[in-house]
Amino acid sequence: MDSPxxxxxxxxxxxxxxxxxxxxxxVGLLGLLIVPxxxxxxxxxxxxxxxxxxxxxxxxxxxxxxxxxxxxxYDSGGKPVRSHTMAMTGKRLLLVGLFxxxxxxxxxxxxxxxx
Numbered sequence: 001m002d003s004p005x006x007x008x009x010x011x012x013x014x015x016x017x018x019x020x021x022x023x024x025x026x027v028g029l030l031g032l033l034i035v036p037x038x039x040x041x042x043x044x045x046x047x048x049x050x051x052x053x054x055x056x057x058x059x060x061x062x063x064x065x066x067x068x069x070x071x072x073x074y075d076s077g078g079k080p081v082r083s084h085t086m087a088m089t090g091k092r093l094l095l096v097g098l099f100x101x102x103x104x105x106x107x108x109x110x111x112x113x114x115x
Contacts, residue, residue: 013092017099024048041111048104055097062090 004012024047028040066087067073073084080088 009092010095013095014099016096017103020051020096020100021048021103024051041107045104045107045111048100048107052097052101052104055093055100059090059093059097062086063094065090 021044024044025040027047028038028043031043032038032040064087065083067081067083073080075081
């Protein structure tokens, strides 16, 4: 199986970050139904900042497990070893965290312009 290109990985990472932000908006809307004075965009920006931190920590820990030598990244059958696949997952989580941060930054800019 071929490895995905960088544009496909970036597209999926942006989509996953959008899904996470959509879930944050749904939770925020539920809070708005319960408490009418609830500030939706501040909640979503704050939660996305927290999720960004969690994704950076987990992604960094997983990405640090990548073998430095190319020969150690694949087994004798040509399949990637577990530490290499975990490192690739960590790099994707770092990219999702970056997109989540950018979405949260955009929401914060909207809040700043409205105030």
